Amino acid sequence: MSNSWFIIANPTSGNRNFSKQWKEIQQYLKLKNIDYSFTVTQFSKHEIELVQAAIQQGFRNIISVGGDGTLHNVVNGIMMQIYVKTSDITIGVIPLGTGNDWIKMYNIPNSIEKAIEIIYRKKTILQDIxxxxxxxxxxxxxxxxxxxxxxxxxxxxxxxxxxxxxxxxxxxxxxxxxxxxxxxxxxxxxxxxxxxxxxxxxxxxxxxxxxxxxxxxxxxxxxxxxxxxxxxxxxxxxxxxxxxxxxxxxxxxxxxxxxxxxxxxxxxxxxxxxxxxxxxxxxxxxxxxxxxxxxxxxxxxx
Structure with a gap:
């Protein structure tokens, strides 16, 4: 699973139609031939449980689909898990939320297509937490x-x-x-x-x-x-x-x-x-x- 991505999507992020957005996300992932599994959150902070289960299963690449809150919970799930060094985990973001402040730091566009292009290129930075x-x-x-x-x-x-x-x-x-x-x-x-x-x-x-x-x-x-x-x-x-x-x-x-x-x-x-x-x-x-x-x-x- 070293090259496969585990996608955690928050269907309540933003004000747009999630089912339409998810079809668009799948389309661009297929276009870039990105291998992935996915799940959606069902309650508040569900991302924490989902990301820990994914890491236990062997995933080391996680995509957060949502806003700053979704990313925050994904980060907390990674930092709280006990299976691997946190620095061995890579996080990509497909922004769907209201504020999306974190992506502004790295000039990640609020665009599904462009965000997936960035994930495909996989240029990374080791960031403080x-x-x-x-x-x-x-x-x-x-x-x-x-x-x-x-x-x-x-x-x-x-x-x-x-x-x-x-x-x-x-x-x-x-x-x-x-x-x-x-x-x-x-x-x-x-x-x-x-x-x-x-x-x-x-x-x-x-x-x-x-x-x-x-x-x-x-x-x-x-x-x-x-x-x-x-x-x-x-x-x-x-x-x-x-x-x-x-x-x-x-x-x-x-x-x-x-x-x-x-x-x-x-x-x-x-x-x-x-x-x-x-x-x-x-x-x-x-x-x-x-x-x-x-x-x-x-x-x-x-």
Missing amino acids: GVLKTNDNKTTYFNNVAGLGYDGYVVKKLHSLKRFGAISYLIAGIYGLLFYKKTIFKIIFDDKKIEEKCLMTIIGICKFSGGGMQFTKDINPSDGFFDITIIKNLRFLEVIYNLPKLYTGKIVHHKKVATYKTKEITVIPQNSKPFIQADGELIGSGKITVNIIEKALQFVIS
């Missing part, structure tokens, strides 16, 4: 961006808005600006201890999140470091005025934004339990400790 632990000892792995505060609040709101497609991120973002209450964070990493009122703390491996926003600076997804962004007490009108900078990445130069690089970080909210997100998935609330696993997984990139 983050491991996040919450106060109740829950462990979550992430391949893109995690955060605590405003962005976690937005992710929670987003679940009721996804039917609006890509614009749902903007709607949820504005809602969060109006109703999210900032809290004091104690942030500990390396020899630093920062304690102040923050809008959010971002922990990045890759560049894009929230439907194309860029909160991180000088990203290298294989350098063994997180790119940390601490957005301090930005007021509502300041965020609105700087909204374009969220999409160009220039927000990192704002006087109320600080950036750092580190391998490990702890964030302790002082007077509330703000929501935590990883790869756009809501995973809890409260304190987090995050570590990096260097060059943990192979991804197919353009």
